[in-house]
Amino acid sequence: MAVAVADGAVPIANPRRKSRTAGLYPSWFYLPAAIIFAVLFMLPTVASLFFSLTRWTLQKADFIGLENFAQFFREPFLFQGLVNTLIYGVVTSGLKVVLGMLLALLLTSDIFGRGYLRAVVFFPVLVSTVGVGITFTAMMHPTQGLINETLASIGIKGPGWLTDPRFALYSVAIVDVWKGVGLATVIYIAGIVSIPLEYYEAAKIDGATSWQRFWTVTLPLVHPATATVIILSFIGGLRSFDLIWAMTKGGPGFTSDVIASVIYKQYQAGFYGLSTAGNVVLFVMVALIIVPLSMFLNRKEVDR
C-alpha cells in the first residue's frame, strides 16, 4: 500500500519527468470506462443514425433514405409539438430561475428553521416524477379535484386544468417547476453563500440599500449559478417527457404534445424507424439551442 503511494507520487515529485503527456494514470486505467462508453453510448448513437434512415420492424430494416425525416416534418402534430416544447422549456426554466433565486435569497437569510425549510424546498426533487404526475392529475380533476373543489368553496368555478387545451401545457409546466425548483434553489444557495462577505460590507459602507446590494452585488456575482440553472433546466424542459406523459399523454388530443411525446407515440405505434429519426431531430435541436446558449452564458462569465 505504502509502496504504491510512493510510486504514484514520483512523477509529481520529480520535475524532470514529462508527466503531462503521460497523464496521472496508466492509459489502461481508462479502458473500462472507454469500453462502457463505446458499447453503451457510441454504438447506439451510430446505430440510431443508421436506423433513422430505414423503415424498421425490429426484425428487418428497409433502407428508405431521408423519407423518415420528411415524414417526421410532415407530421401534422410536429409543428405544434415543436412550439410546445419551446414554450415548455422557456416557461419552466424562466420560472425556476426567478423562483429559485427568490427562495435561495430567503433561505440564506437568517430565518427561523432554515435547515428544515431548505429540506422542504428540496423534497419534491426526490419524489418520483410519475408519482407527482398522478397525484397532481387527481388534484387537477375538473370536477372532483382538490384544486377546483377548493375554488368552488369560495365561489370560483375553476377551469379544466389538464383538459382545457388552453391550460393543459401550462398546468404541467407549473407542476414541473414545483418539482424542479428545489434543485435550482440549492444551486443558487451554493452560489450566494460563496460570494465573499467583504463585498456586502463595502457596499454597506458606501451606503447601498438592500435593493442596491441585491442588484449590484448578489445578482452579478451569482451569474455562474444562473448559467448552470438556465442550461440544466432548459435542457430538462426541451427533452421533458415523463411528467407530460403521466399527466396528459400529450392531450387533450394533441394539444400538449411535445417532441418527446410525439416520438414516443411513433415508437408505441411500431414506427421504429420514424421514432428513431425523431430522436435524431430532437438531439440536433437540443444541440443547436443549447451549444450557442451555453457559449453565450459562459462568455459573459469570462467578461465579468
Add this chain to the structure above:
Amino acid sequence: MLMRKLTRAALVTTGVIAILAGTASAQDKVKVTFLFDNAPSTVAMAEALATAFEAKHPNIDIETESRPGGADGDNLIKTRLATGEMADVFLYNSGSLFQAINPTQNLVDLTNEPFQANVIDSFKSVVTGTDGKVYGAPIGTAMGGGILYNIPIYKELGLTPPKSWAEFMANNEKIKAAGKTAVIQSFGETWTSQLFVLGDFYNVLAADPNFPADYTAGKAKYATTPVAMKGFERQEEIFKGGYLNEDFAAATFPDGVTKVATGEGAHYPMLSFAVANIKELAPENINDVGFFAIPGDDAANNGLTTWMPSGLYIPTTSKVQAEAKEFIAFVASIEGCDVQTASAGAAGPYLVKDCKLPADVPPVVADLLPYFQEGGHSAPALEFLSPIKGPALEQITVEVGSGIRSAADGAALYDEDVKKQAQQLGLPGW
C-alpha cells in the same frame, strides 16, 4: 478456523443444491407461460381457464402473466416478439392489430390443428396471415360496438331505442330538456373516444360495399368519402349539441360505465364487453342497462358493427409448442366456453360451434344477440376487413369530440395517420 468455516460453507452449499435438484425431479412438470391483458374480466377468465386446464392435465403447469392493454400493450407485444421473449401462449387482438405483429414470421401455424374444425370461419378469416394460414384460436365472445343506454331514464321519459340517427338526436334533446346528461364520454381514457367513428362502420359498408378494398389499396379516403366521414361529423354534432357530461374530458372508462349504469347519464357509446365491467362496478344495476347499434340515416337498414374476440397465439420461439397447442385446444372447446362463461360471463356469442350461452343473460347481451342471429343485420368493423388502422385515431376523435378540431380536419388528419401504418406494413399502392 478459516478452513473449518470454508468446509461448513461447502457442505451447506452442496446440501442446498441437492435439495433443489430433488424438488426439480419430483415435480417433473412442463411449464407453459400464458400472457394476457390486465382488464379484470380477462384476468378472471384467463386464471379460470388455466386452473381448469391444469386440473385436466396434471403434467402441465400454466404460468399466467398479465400485461397492460391499449397502446402500451401493443408496444410490449411487438417488442417481446422481436426479442424472442414472448410467452408460450399469448392473447392479442385479431384483425388489423394481429396483422401488425408480422404473423407469418413470428407465429406458429395452427391451420391444421384438429380444434380448428369447431372454430367458426368468420373468426378464422381475422387471424389469417397474408400467406393464407390460420395463426390463432378465439378466446372470449364476439362483441358489438354501439350505445349502452340507461333503461330507467328511457322508461321515465317514455323513449324507445332509436333506429335512425334523427331519432337518436331527438331522444338526446328530450333527455337534455329533462335536465339529464344525454351522452357520456370518457376522454380521460382516449381509446373510449373512437366508437362514433368505428361503430358507424355498418352504415359505411351498407352504403359503399367496396370501401374496405379501396381503402386498403389507398384509393378511398375518409376525408373524401362522405359516408365514411359521417362518423367524425356525428361526433362533432354530439359535442355541439351540448349533450356531454360535465367531466367528459377527464372521466375514465370505469366512470363512464358507472354513470350509464346508475343513471347519471343516458347514453354511453361503447363496446358491449362493458357488460363485464358493469357487473363488477355496479352489480345491482346490471338490469338497468340496454344496448342498441349506432343508428345510421336509414331506419329501414339498421344494423350493428361487430368486433371479433381476441385470439390466442403461439410464438415460433416457444419451446413447448405441443403443450401450448393443447392449452389452446382446450380454450377453443365447448368445455372452455363454459369455463369462460362461469368466470367472466358471456358478453355475446362465442366463435366456437355449439357453445351455448346461459338462459339468463343481462339485457345488454339480450339486446345484442338478435343482430347476430338469422334475419339480424351486422357487419364486422373495418379493422377486421382491412389490415390498416391508424394509431392516432383515438387522439383525433378526442379532438373532434371536444370541439378542438373540426370533423373534416379530423378525417383528413386520420388519412395521413393511416398512410404511415400502410407504409410500415409495406402494402402496395401507398
